[in-house]
Amino acid sequence: MDSIIIRGNGTLNGAIPISGAKNAALPLMIASLLSSEPLVLENVPRLADVEALKDILSNHGVDYRVGGKRPGDAVTTGRRISFRAETIVDTTAPYDLVRKMRASFWVIGPLLARCGEAKVSLPGGCAIGTRPIDLFIESLKALGAEIDIDAGYVSAKAPNGLKGAHYTFPKVSVGATHVMLMAASLAQGDTIIENAAREPEVGDLATCLNAMGAKITGIGTSTLKIQGVTSLHGATHPVLPDRIETGTFAACVAMTGGDVMLQNARPELLQNALDVLKQTGTNVEILNEGIRVSRNGGDIHPVDFTTEPFPGFPTDLQAQYMALLTRAKGVSHVKETIFENRFMHVQELARLGADIAIDGQMATVTGVERLSGAPVMATDLRASMSLVIAGLVADGETEVNRVYHLDRGFELLEEKLSAVGADIKRVSA
Numbered sequence: 299m300d301s302i303i304i305r306g307n308g309t310l311n312g313a314i315p316i317s318g319a320k321n322a323a324l325p326l327m328i329a330s331l332l333s334s335e336p337l338v339l340e341n342v343p344r345l346a347d348v349e350a351l352k353d354i355l356s357n358h359g360v361d362y363r364v365g366g367k368r369p370g371d372a373v374t375t376g377r378r379i380s381f382r383a384e385t386i387v388d389t390t391a392p393y394d395l396v397r398k399m400r401a402s403f404w405v406i407g408p409l410l411a412r413c414g415e416a417k418v419s420l421p422g423g424c425a426i427g428t429r430p431i432d433l434f435i436e437s438l439k440a441l442g443a444e445i446d447i448d449a450g451y452v453s454a455k456a457p458n459g460l461k462g463a464h465y466t467f468p469k470v471s472v473g474a475t476h477v478m479l480m481a482a483s484l485a486q487g488d489t490i491i492e493n494a495a496r497e498p499e500v501g502d503l504a505t506c507l508n509a510m511g512a513k514i515t516g517i518g519t520s521t522l523k524i525q526g527v528t529s530l531h532g533a534t535h536p537v538l539p540d541r542i543e544t545g546t547f548a549a550c551v552a553m554t555g556g557d558v559m560l561q562n563a564r565p566e567l568l569q570n571a572l573d574v575l576k577q578t579g580t581n582v583e584i585l586n587e588g589i590r591v592s593r594n595g596g597d598i599h600p601v602d603f604t605t606e607p608f609p610g611f612p613t614d615l616q617a618q619y620m621a622l623l624t625r626a627k628g629v630s631h632v633k634e635t636i637f638e639n640r641f642m643h644v645q646e647l648a649r650l651g652a653d654i655a656i657d658g659q660m661a662t663v664t665g666v667e668r669l670s671g672a673p674v675m676a677t678d679l680r681a682s683m684s685l686v687i688a689g690l691v692a693d694g695e696t697e698v699n700r701v702y703h704l705d706r707g708f709e710l711l712e713e714k715l716s717a718v719g720a721d722i723k724r725v726s727a
């Protein structure tokens with residue numbers, strides 16, 4: 299099995315191109331199930347999750363073609379992929395395919411809306427909490443679906459089509475909002491979704507659906523209004539830049555010091571996280587080309603933050619920022635409110651010399667003078683990345699195992715970090 303070897307070796311300098319967002323690309327790809335015409339996505343990142351979803355969509359009858367980048371496109375890493383679901387050949391998403399990735403469960407929305415039925419295995423995904431599906435079930439029932447859960451599968455039926463409804467989510471859910479948006483786009487009549495997730499990836503999906511002929515208003519707010527239409531057509535849509543990758547590389551530079559331009563990054567997608575970064579003493583400059591992050595010596599200041607739904611601090615950056623704070627001059631507090639089990643990186647950061655105490659949802663991070671390299675492994679994607687960040691300044695060699703987690707969500711990780719001066723390489727055992 300591959301591992302990543304990092305040697306702490308000083309500052310990072312240069313430029314890193316930001317890829318298309320994993321968490322936008324996945325629901326956009328799933329939206330291709332809603333139309334018999336091609337949905338062309340640009341700037342699709344090369345990630346294990348994208349590959350896994352291609353297999354799942356193929357099983358339903360989606361034909362995909364990978365094209366080159368657009369002429370003149372500044373992004374060198376993304377791809378243009380055309381997805382076409384001319385006919386849906388199978389409305390079942392089997393366990394073997396769905397277990398690899400949580401988002402694959404979301405096919406339930408478009409399959410149900412287009413075919414009147416779907417049978418989807420209960421999902422897998424990052425081991426960060428129990429991750430129930432009650433909000434999906436309740437919101438689809440509000441649209442008139444009949445739902446049955448048996449033998450690890452959710453079977454949904456709407457033989458006479460879905461009907462528009464007024465539904466208020468009792469809790470903000472990104473995935474359940476994606477699914478309800480897709481389902482309501484092809485429902486009869488109007489739907490109002492209240493307490494919808496406002497994450498930029500939800501807005502990206504809604505914008506793409508509108509380009510396909512959907513009628514969605516309120517994009518970017520917590521109230522989405524959808525006028526159902528009878529069919530959707532093809533469209534071309536660029537995947538949003540990855541705000542989590544942006545925040546992650548920003549944390550790398552804050553950790554090592556140096557000066558890096560995050561090309562194509564968009565500050566409005568992670569304002570809260572950039573504000574927290576500034577409080578650590580890191581410079582953040584917004585330029586036409588992207589976001590420039592620099593820190594020239596001096597201490598990392600301690601800071602307190604709490605994860606919250608957008609526009610709050612994203613849970614998907616919690617582990618990476620915690621890694622940064624392990625080297626702060628003083629005590630920081632990190633509160634995780636989205637997932638109940640998202641401190642799995644703490645134990646591994648401790649192996650590198652970090653001083654972190656956990657009490658329920660709160661982690662107290664006491665900065666240390668020095669981290670020292672060791673073999674480590676994490677149980678999820680962002681946790682793995684926190685170990686890479688710590689490894690960038692640790693003395694000696696840090697070996698991060700279970701690299702398949704990183705491959706789910708960080709495109710060309712070693713290439714991008716090596717290009718700005720990090721000593722990082724992948725080795726096969």
Ligand SMILES: CC(=O)N[C@H]1[C@@H](OP(=O)(O)OP(=O)(O)OC[C@H]2O[C@@H](n3ccc(=O)[nH]c3=O)[C@H](O)[C@@H]2O)O[C@H](CO)[C@@H](O)[C@@H]1O
Pocket residue numbers: 320321322324400401427428429430431432433434435469470471472473474495613614636637638
């Ligand atoms: C592929 C993708 O985009 N994944 C992101 C998505 O995950 P995902 O869409 O799975 O996360 P949700 O927003 O649904 O989860 C938020 C909270 O709601 C709870 N919940 C969710 C659904 C449900 O039916 N019942 C319920 O109780 C979850 O357990 C969690 O506590 O948003 C998360 C929160 O920003 C991110 O960390 C993930 O990276």
Ligand SMILES: C=C(OP(=O)(O)O)C(=O)O
Pocket residue numbers: 321399400401423424426614679680707
């Ligand atoms: C938690 C994540 O992904 P997933 O929802 O696919 O598990 C993530 O991207 O950090």
